[in-house]
Amino acid sequence: MTLKQGFVPWLVGVLIAVQAVVVHSTEKPLLFGIVPQESSSKLADQWTPFMRHLSEQLGREVRFTTAPDIPTFEERVLAGHYDIAYMNPYHYVEFSESPGYRAIAREGEKRIRGIIVVGEDSPITSLEELEGATLAFPAPAAFAATILTRAELERLGITYTPRFVSSHESVYLNVQKGFAAAGGGIERTFNSAVEEGLTGVRVLWRSEGFTPHAFAVHPKHADDERLRIQAALTNLGSSEEGLALLQRANLKALVPASNGDWDDVRGLGLNFIQKTGDP
Structure with a gap:
């Protein structure tokens, strides 16, 4: 093979890679909504490094966002504003019904009290x-x-x-x-x-303990993307860097979750309560 013959396929490969980066960079950021249990500034400090790491793992920007108060957060979840959301157990029970958020992860060694x-x-x-x-x-x-x-x-x-x-x-x-x-x-x-x-x-x-907060994905996202996000979250506990990010966000190691994990909350019969709260 001549230098010219070898150069052409290499150049084509580079151009394809560059094109992929350009196309990739035009993707809309994934909005990751965090329930506003604490002040926005404190949540941003806790969660922004977490989002930066997820962006690197997914090859797509993951953007931290929250809401000025809990009722506004609920309105946004109900409207499907967030691609990914960290929500309390009761929120998940409600919003898994409509608009149909799907649980992908939760803290493995924790019960919320x-x-x-x-x-x-x-x-x-x-x-x-x-x-x-x-x-x-x-x-x-x-x-x-x-x-x-x-x-x-x-x-x-x-x-x-x-x-x-x-x-x-x-x-x-x-x-x-x-x-x-x-x-x-x-x-x-x-x-x-x-x-x-x-x-x-x-x-x-x-109180007694219940299944903790859910990390859930909006149903508009395909299964393969949902599984990629799940893997990125649950792999955080496998490295020192990931554990540090979890600790900064006051989280324990995450494990894969499924809809039935919150049946203990469903068993409380809370469907009469208005959607105006947080954990």
């Missing part, structure tokens, strides 16, 4: 002592932070005044500042708040 917190110096030692008090919650249909905690209060026949605030962080701050006698949250966001410097708040009660 609702907690009720009170002030560190509060004399309250039992839920019964919350009778007649004002309690803070992140949103009306927050699965663990509101639904599970309120269910327990109602089971005990405790009457109280609910105050819905913008996020889990706001719940803890309301309790810390004495604006509410107690509040509902989850262990992950409470531990994160403590690591960030929250003081003066303690856990009074914990």
Whole structure:
């Protein structure tokens, strides 16, 4: 083979590769929606490196996005705004029905629990002592932070005044500042708040555990693309870099998930609750 004969197929290969890159670069970014349990700035700090890594693994931009509040997040999920979404268990049960998001991953060694917190110096030692008090919650249909905690209060026949605030962080701050006698949250966001410097708040009660948040893909995406996204997520636990990204986002190693994993939540019969909450 002459130099010229060898050069031609090499050049053709280069041109094909360049063309593929050009075509590839025109693909719309995948929008990855994160439920706004915490402030947008904090979520961006936690999740942006995670998205950058996924972009590299998929060869396509994955863009972090969230919403100003939980009801807006729900509206966007219902409208199919997000290609991929990280949503609470109740959200997944609802949005797997319509518009049909499909679960691909979840934390493998975790159960989500609702907690009720009170002030560190509060004399309250039992839920019964919350009778007649004002309690803070992140949103009306927050699965663990509101639904599970309120269910327990109602089971005990405790009457109280609910105050819905913008996020889990706001719940803890309301309790810390004495604006509410107690509040509902989850262990992950409470531990994160403590690591960030929250003081003066303690856990009074914990619920039983349920299947945690879902990573789910919009049904418009083909099976092969969904499986590629699933592999990129579940492979994070196989390297030090991936584990560091999971830790930064306050996640444990992810495992493949299927729709039936959330049957424990479906068994609670929560379909009467409005779509206005988060975990």
